Amino acid sequence: MLGGGIVGCSIAFGLARAGLAVTVLDEGDVAFRTSRGSFGLIWTQSKGVGCPDYHFLSRRSADAWQELADELSMRSGVDTGFRRPGGVSLYTDEPELERRIALCGQLAAEAGDLGFDYQVLRRPELDALVPGLGPRVIAGVYTRYDGDANPLALMRALNGSMQAMGVRYVPQAKAVFKSAAPNAFAVSAGGDEYRAPKVVLAAGVANKALATQVGMNVPVRPQRGQIIITERARQFLSLPTWIIRQMSEGGFLIGDSKEEVGFDERTSAAVLQDIARRAVLSFPFLASLRIVRTWGALRVMSPDGLPIYDQSERCPGAFVVTCHSGVTLTATHAYHVAPAIARGALVGLDSFSTRRFDVQTVA
CATH class of the missing domain: 3.30.9.10 (D-Amino Acid Oxidase, subunit A, domain 2)
Incomplete structure (x- = not known):
């Protein structure tokens, strides 16, 4: 595992649950670590317009978050601060509110059997839910699926839980590929060399450069x-x-x-x-x-704002996991993406493959 932030640790935790021996190589706080700047939202009401698979991924993760919080607390003794009372977006002008209502309507239309409920709350109905609002606020859009957690506590809980399960965590270890071949990878980090049949790139913005060494195009910025x-x-x-x-x-x-x-x-x-x-x-x-x-x-x-989950065609056994909603997707990463990596095939995640970035030639 290359990368020890929230995304990397959630995958490592899930791989350990699947019975794999895991080593996490973490560059440390000198890296451009997204986790330390996370807002901590578990948010679904704006995720997946035009891509129902992303909405489903986010909703499934939000639904599994209580189970994850309980397991992390049991394994690490750390309370992630998770709560799921729903979430509300506030608006001070009608055009902005109308755009959000249209977005939620599209999500509902695309959600199919999953469904998507939302409420447009005008004042004073909104005041009963959210006290202290100023006179400029005209309305809010509430969805019951959303919540939040303490991202720093989540980082501690994931790291502590995975180490308690036998994951080897190596800090201050910037990784450089020494060799990459199908199901055979050698990485140098912190003066040592590590070899494994699988490697997961979960290094945030550093994934772009790392991915080229295993034949993948990961155009993150x-x-x-x-x-x-x-x-x-x-x-x-x-x-x-x-x-x-x-x-x-x-x-x-x-x-x-x-x-x-x-x-x-x-x-x-x-x-x-x-x-x-x-x-x-x-x-x-x-x-x-x-x-x-x-x-x-x-x-x-990513160019389209969606997560990237893929396995290298040139070097099978090399996987990439990249997203900008690491807290929302933590439960999905631990309970669904990691087991798929353990099995060697990202079944059901085709919408998030790097193939969507391939240039198509139009005659």
């Missing part, structure tokens, strides 16, 4: 997101919103910037000001809270 965290306040926000959520210790996480700035993880005053301005429009009381920390991190984005 970094996308920066910035986050604000406030001082602790009295608990009152009992469900997450798309850009604001209150953590169990009382602080508020505020975010949702999307910036194409390459590998620049730094924060910027202009973006943080815009994030804060939009947050205060929704919840005016936030203006009275002190900001205690801001940070930026890089998401892993």
Whole structure:
């Protein structure tokens, strides 16, 4: 396993559950680690428009999250902070609200037998669900499938659980392929060499370069997101919103910037000001809270925004797992993708193959 963030550890955990001997090579916190900048949402209400398989993948993961949280707690003793009260997106203008309603309507039409329920809540019905809203908020869209977790606690729980199950975790180990052939891989990391019949690339934005060495095209790019965290306040926000959520210790996480700035993880005053301005429009009381920390991190984005799950045709036994929704998809990775890798075939995941990026010649 190359990569020890939330995605890599969730796959390693699942492989260990399937009975495989697993070594995780983790470059460490010097890497562009998406996990440390995660907002922690388990979110389905905007996932899969135009790609029902992605919506199904996200919903299946959200449905399995309670089972995962319980198992991780049992194995590691760490509470992930998981809750699933549903989630709400808030809107301050009608055009934006209408776009969300249209999106949810399309999801419902494409969901088939799975179904997709959503509620458009106007005020004061919305006020009964979400206290403290400002006068600019006109409505919200609520779905019962969503929730959140503490991403740092999730990282600890996954790492602790997989090691308790016998996974070898090697930090400060940047991996370089020494050789790659069908079901025979040699990797150098941290001054040692590792050999295995299977290798999983779960190294985030580093997957693009690593994948070329096993004959795969994985065209991922970094996308920066910035986050604000406030001082602790009295608990009152009992469900997450798309850009604001209150953590169990009382602080508020505020975010949702999307910036194409390459590998620049730094924060910027202009973006943080815009994030804060939009947050205060929704919840005016936030203006009275002190900001205690801001940070930026890089998401892993594919050209179409969908996950990538594939096995190399040139070097069978080499798999890639890449997505930008690692927290939402943690349960799917552990309970479905990892067992498929253990069996040697990603059955049912054809929609997420790298083949969709092949250039087609039109006569």
